[in-house]
Amino acid sequence: MSIAALPPAVVRARRKVAVLVVVGAMVVGVAAWQAVARTARVGTGSSMWTPTTVLSGCASALGDAGEAFTVFAQGQTIHVVQSVLNTSRIPVVLTGGGGDALSVVFETELDSPGSVDDWTGTEDTLSRVAVPPGREAIAHVTWPADAFQGSSGVTYGIHVVPITVSALGVSRAVKVPLQGTVLVMPSVEAGTDAFRDQLASVCGP
Incomplete structure (x- = not known):
């Protein structure tokens, strides 16, 4: 053939x-x-901590995260710990974002924080952390005491954490909501009458 x-x-x-x-x-x-x-997504985790007093019943209108969680006054370093949940089906890498004053670092262990009250900023932390699906990274968010300036009576509200999310080689900047708004009153000292009056004006009766 x-x-x-x-x-x-x-x-x-x-x-x-x-x-x-x-x-x-x-x-x-x-x-x-x-x-x-x-489609990689992260969201607010299950827990938020702070070394300062946790507020109760402060329905501040300064942020979009509902009630105010805590307040920092003159001379206090702002330090908040927020867990960040990987809500997607693939692993992600989180990198802290923000400006020169803002610091976002992550604990080396996932899901549960170390001692927040005794945290000094010298502990072993990561600028980037890999988070499997359904797990939570522990983010320490700090600003120095002089990062916020304002005249008498000025109150700032912080309600998001800037983070970069990377998955499969694609990165994008996101803002993760805090569980509650963080109030900053840079012109008054904690525990003074001026502090209490300003907090009452922000939180309401």
Whole structure:
């Protein structure tokens, strides 16, 4: 039985079709990979801690996170610990964001914090942390005492933590809501009448 050779034009056409199929599959694969990476999400974790007094019943209008959680006064370093939950189905890497004054670092262990009251900032921490699906990273968020300036009666509200989320090589900046608003009153000393009056004006009767 003889085997007839295909005409050159037919061979070239089949090669062109094969190349187009391979390229098309690569484009679909890259698109699917990008789509999966961009579905990576993180959210507010189960716990929030602070070394200062936790407020009760302060429905501050300064933030979008509901009631105020704590307040810092003149000369106090702002330090809040918020767990960050990986709500996606793939592992993510979290990197602290913010400006020159803001510091966001993560504990080396997931899900449960160390001693918040005794934290000095010299403990072993990570600037980046890998978080499997359904697990929580423990973020320490700090500003120096002089990061906030204001005239008498000025109150600042902090209600998000800037973090960069990376998954499958795709990174994007997000703002994770705190469980409660952090109030900062840089012009008054804690425990004074001025402090109590200003807090009452912010929280209401």
